Amino acid sequence: MEITREYDVVVIGAGAVGENVADRAVQGGLSAAIVEKELVGGECSYWACMPSKALLRSAAALRAAQAVDGAKQAVTGDLDVSGVLRRRDGITHEWNDDSQVAWLHKAKIDLVRGHARLDGEKRVVVTDDEGIDTILIARHAVAVCTGSAALLPDIPGLREVEPWTSRDATAVQHPPASLTVLGGGVVGAEMATAYAGFGTEVTLVARSGLLGGTEPFAGEMVEEALRGLGVDVRTGVDVVGARAADDGLAVLELSDGSEVAAERVLVATGRVPRTTDLGLESVGLEPGTWLDVDDTMLVRGTDWLYAVGDVNHRALLTHQGKYQARAAGDVMAARAQGAPVDDAPWGVHVATADHAAVPQVTFTDPEVASIGLTAAAAERAGLPVRVIDYDLSWVAGASTVSDDYVGRARAVIDTEREVLVGATFVGPDVAELLHSATIAVVGEVPLSRLWHAVPSYPTVSEVWLRFLEEYGRPTAG
Numbered sequence: 304m305e306i307t308r309e310y311d312v313v314v315i316g317a318g319a320v321g322e323n324v325a326d327r328a329v330q331g332g333l334s335a336a337i338v339e340k341e342l343v344g345g346e347c348s349y350w351a352c353m354p355s356k357a358l359l360r361s362a363a364a365l366r367a368a369q370a371v372d373g374a375k376q377a378v379t380g381d382l383d384v385s386g387v388l389r390r391r392d393g394i395t396h397e398w399n400d401d402s403q404v405a406w407l408h409k410a411k412i413d414l415v416r417g418h419a420r421l422d423g424e425k426r427v428v429v430t431d432d433e434g435i436d437t438i439l440i441a442r443h444a445v446a447v448c449t450g451s452a453a454l455l456p457d458i459p460g461l462r463e464v465e466p467w468t469s470r471d472a473t474a475v476q477h478p479p480a481s482l483t484v485l486g487g488g489v490v491g492a493e494m495a496t497a498y499a500g501f502g503t504e505v506t507l508v509a510r511s512g513l514l515g516g517t518e519p520f521a522g523e524m525v526e527e528a529l530r531g532l533g534v535d536v537r538t539g540v541d542v543v544g545a546r547a548a549d550d551g552l553a554v555l556e557l558s559d560g561s562e563v564a565a566e567r568v569l570v571a572t573g574r575v576p577r578t579t580d581l582g583l584e585s586v587g588l589e590p591g592t593w594l595d596v597d598d599t600m601l602v603r604g605t606d607w608l609y610a611v612g613d614v615n616h617r618a619l620l621t622h623q624g625k626y627q628a629r630a631a632g633d634v635m636a637a638r639a640q641g642a643p644v645d646d647a648p649w650g651v652h653v654a655t656a657d658h659a660a661v662p663q664v665t666f667t668d669p670e671v672a673s674i675g676l677t678a679a680a681a682e683r684a685g686l687p688v689r690v691i692d693y694d695l696s697w698v699a700g701a702s703t704v705s706d707d708y709v710g711r712a713r714a715v716i717d718t719e720r721e722v723l724v725g726a727t728f729v730g731p732d733v734a735e736l737l738h739s740a741t742i743a744v745v746g747e748v749p750l751s752r753l754w755h756a757v758p759s760y761p762t763v764s765e766v767w768l769r770f771l772e773e774y775g776r777p778t779a780g
Contacts, residue, residue, distance in 0.1 A: 304435070304690075305435075305437070305438055306435070306437045306438065307437075307438040307439075307440065307628075308336065308413075308415075308437065308438070308440070308630045309334065309335045309439075309441075309442065310333075310335055310336045310413070310439060310440070310442065310579040311328065311333035311334045311441070311442045311443050311444070311633055311635075311639060312324075312325065312328045312333050312334070312335040312336075312437045312441060312443060312444045312445070312446065312620065312632075313335070313336050313337075313338070313425075313427050313440075313444075313445045313446070314328075314335060314336070314337040314338065314445075314446045315337075315338050315427065315445065315446065315447050315448060315449055315581070316337075316338070316339065316345065316348055316378035316447070316448035316449040316450060316506075316577075317337045317338070317339035317343040317344070317345060317403075317407070317414065317417040317613075317626055318344065318347060318348075318448060318450055318612070319344070319345055319347050319348070319621055319624065319628075320345070320450070320611050320612035320613075320621075320624035320625060320627070320628045320749075321337055321339075321345070321446065321448035321611075321612075321626045321628070322337070322343075322344075322403075322406075322412075322449045322628075323628035323629055324446045324448060324609070324611055324628040324631050324632045324635075325337045325410070325412045325446075325632065326410050326412065326632065327409075327601055327628065327629050327631070327632025327633050327635075327636070327749055328444075328632040328635050328636055329410060329411050329412055330632075330636075331562075331632065331633060331635070331636025331639075331640075332586070333443070333634055333635065333636050333639055334413075335412050335413070336405065336412070336413040336414070336415055336439055337412050337413070337414055337415070338414075338415045338416075338417065338419040338427065338429050338439070339414065339415075340416070340418045340419070341396060342399075342400040342403075343400040343403040343404050343407060343414065344400050344403040344612075345450065345622030346450055347621040348395065348403070349395050349398055349470065349474075349761075350399075350413055350470040350473050350474060351473065351621070352472065352621050353394050353395060353467065354391050354394060354395050354473040355469075355472075355473050355490075355493055355494070355497070355666070356666055357390055357391040357394045357395075358385070358387060358391055358414070358473065358494075358497040358552075359388070359493060359496060359497045359500070359666050359668075360390075361382060361383075361387045361390065361500070362382050362387075362496075362497070362500025362501070362668075363500075363514045363666075363668050363771070365378065365382055365385065365500075365668055366668060367731065368706070370705040370706055370707055370731075371705060371706055372706055376557055378549060379505040381491060381502075381504070382500060382501065384478060384501050384502070385569060386777075387501070388475070388476065391473075398474075401720065403682060404735065411744070413481065415429050415431050415437055415439065415487070416429075416431055416432075417429040417432070417437065418430050418580070419432035419439075419580060419581070420580065420581060420582035420585075421445070421583060421585050421586055422438075422582055422585055423585050423586065424443070424586060424607060425440060425441040425443075425444075425445060425607055426438065426439070426440055426441075427439040427441070427445060427688060429578070441607070442639075443607065443635060443638065443639040443726075444607050444608070444609055444630060444635045444638075444639070444738055445607060445608055445609070446600075446608075446609040446610070446611055446635075447578070447581065447594060447602075447609065447610045447611070447614055448610075448611050448612050448614065448624075448663045449576075449577040449578065449581065449614050449660070450577050450612055450613045450614060451574035451576055451577060451613035451614065451619060452468075452574065452575055452576075452577050453468035453470070453570060453571070453573075453574065453575075454570075454572055454573040454574055454575045455468075455570055456485075456542075456572050458542050458543070458544065459543075459544045459545070460545040460546045461542075461568075461570070463545070463546070463547060464545050464546070464547050464553035464568055465553075465566075466485075466545075466553070466568040466569065466570045467567055467569040467570065468569075468570060468571075469490050469494070469569075469571060469676075470473060470605050471569070472497075472498075472569050473494075478498060478501045478502075478741055479503060479565070479566035479567045480503060480504060480566055481503060481504040481505075481506075481552075481564075481567070482498050482503050482504070482505050482506070482565050482566065482567050482568075482569045482756045483505075483507075483508060483553070483555055483563050483564075483565040483567070483569070484498075484505060484506070484507045484508065484568075484569045484571060485508050485542055485555070485568060485569065485570050485571060485572055486509060486514040486570065486571035486572040486573070487507065487509025487510070487512065487514065487515070487516065487538065488509070488513075488514065488515065488571060488572075489663075489665045490574075491507060491509065491513075491569070491571035491572075491573035492507075492514060492529070492665060492667050493665060493666055493667055494569055494571065495507045496528075496529065496532065496535050496666075496667045496668055499529065499532040499533055499534050500532070502532075504531035504565070505533070505534045505535070506535040506536075506537065506565060507529065507534055507535070507536045507537065508537050508540060508543055508555065508557065508563065509536075509537070509540075510538075510539070510540070511538065511539065512526070512538055513525050513526045513529075513536075514665060514671060516677075517671060517673055517677065517727065518673070518677050518678065518713055518727045520692075520711055520713070520727075520729065521665075521671045521673070521727055521729050523643045524709075524711065524729050525665070525667045525671060525681045525729075526538070527670065527711070528603065528628050528667065528668060528669055529644075529667075530627070534650055535563075537561075537563070539556070539617070539711050540557045540558050540559050540561075541557065541559050542555050542556065542557060542558075543556050543557065543559040544556040545568070547601020549563060551566075552564040552565060552566060553565055553567065553568045555626070556570065557606060574619060575578075575591075575735045576591070576592065576593045576594070576613070576614050576616065577614065578590060578591055578592060578593075578594065579591040581729055585632075586605070586608065587592075587604075588602075593614065593615060593616035593759050594610035594614055594615050595615070596609070596611075596615045596617070597646075598630075598646060598648075598653035598654055598655060598657075599631065599644070599646055599652050599653055599654075600615065600627055600630065600631035600634075600654065601634075601635045604746055606687060606768075609631050609635070611624060611627045611628050612627060612628065615627075615658045617654070618657050618661045620639075620661065620663060621643045621656060622662070622692070623654075623656075623661055626654055626656065627657070629684060629687040630651070630653055630654045631653050633651060633652055634646070634652035635718060637652060655690060656745060659684075659724070659744045660674065660675050660677055660741070660744050661674070661675075662674040662738070662740075664734040664736050664737060667729075667735070669709065669710060669730045669731055669733070670728075670729070670730065670731065670732065670733050670734050671727070671728075671729050671733075672681045672726065672728045672733045672734050672736060672737040672740075673725070673726065673727040673737075674726050674727075674737060674740045674741045674744050675723070675724050675725035675726065675730070675740075675744040676715055676725035677725055677727070678690045678715050678725070680725070681715050681717070681724055681725060686717050686719075686724060687717065687718045687719045688715050688717055688718060688724065689714060689715075689716045689718050689774065690712065690714070690715055690716075691714045691716065691770050692711065692712070692713050693711070693712045693713075693714075693769050693770065693772045693773065694710070694712030694767055695708065695711055695712050695728070695729075695730045695733075695763060695766060696708045696710060697763075697769070698758065698763055698765045698769065699761040699765060699768050700760070700761040700762040700763040700764070700765055701730075701763055703761055704731055704732065704763065706732055707758065708730065708731065709729020709730065710728070710729055710731065710733065710763075711728075711729050711730065712727065712728045712730075712733075712766050712770075713725075713726065713727045713731070714726050714770045714774075716750070716774060720747070720749075721749055721750045721751070721777045722743075722744075722747045722748065722749060722750065723740065723743045723744055723748070723750075724744060725744070725752075726740040726743075726744070728740075728766075730763070732763075733763070734758050736763065736764060736766070739764065740769070750771065750774065750777040751777045753767065753771060754771055754776075754777075
């Protein structure tokens, strides 16, 4: 039996990105259906952003209290891991999507449960758990918002030790006594921090340094902090093999001849697009590949297919995917109604910030918050830059936050235009410093005007004044 329905827009994937595409399209006057085979709310709500931060927060709060005299005397016990997991379960609604489904209904977005595959231009076939097909015809657009999945590297024996992915790590019910984390990126560093807080014996193995792509000092400071938490950090080595030992432990063989054994192995070495079983071949595209798009999220070579979020490989971050989604949903409505399309840089219908103004926070301890270009990236781009580094512990507000504040900040300034093009903050709670830097970068706020943005005293935000003082008065008034 087949059911056929027709909508203006069909969205494949009901994560945060897909929800925003559909919502903006409906707000623009279009009808929309969204297809989901798992939970409405997607990866971020149940297996990534939200549960991972829940796992990290309790131990971070405990360490913060222990770093302030008067508070540390009140801390008399260890972390209650069962309490952490209860809090995580509450934040994920125990992997129940009823509230998100209710939101779809309120937003006038139809939900179709099942696995979606493209079946030619503007045609999507959805197969539910009972094998019944629903055919969705899109009058104007189809948006692929299927995200990405963990990459499992081709290491001999690795599959046999049944490694965890990030989904397993964030959904854990009984933390292991020992854990080997493979990968030094954001997921690897955050999960090493979280599990060290649980009391798990953690080893982190990374081919190069930690947090590649950020300023080098950020990864170095996180590595030092992880070591301080008792994590055995091994960098500059590859995993060349894996096997299960007689005692049930998973053993990883490293390129330097050493071995690491643990109850569990977490693989956090990268992501792959969820496009393998999507029917891309029916529209002339290659299954299993990232989808190449223009700045309106339109797949190149088409006038109806959009790819939004991780699946287009522009910026694999939930907030950036939601930003893309707003542009995509709005431009779908504009094109459908013959309205003007504002696709110039920084226009309403484009995701210009993806290129050089992407904010990101890594919730390690210390946190790492960054926006825009690193010093090295700015130099590669041929920009005339000046780099200003500042020790955050020298800011008066830092001494009120912690008795032993350790932090560092960097500003990357285009000296020709005298605007900020990049910033990185490392330290306790620096995540909340980031949006001010994001506004400065995206708005290309002249340094001459930033002199008039007075930071409150005593806050860590006073680092902005220190940046300006180090740079000196700009030439333009």
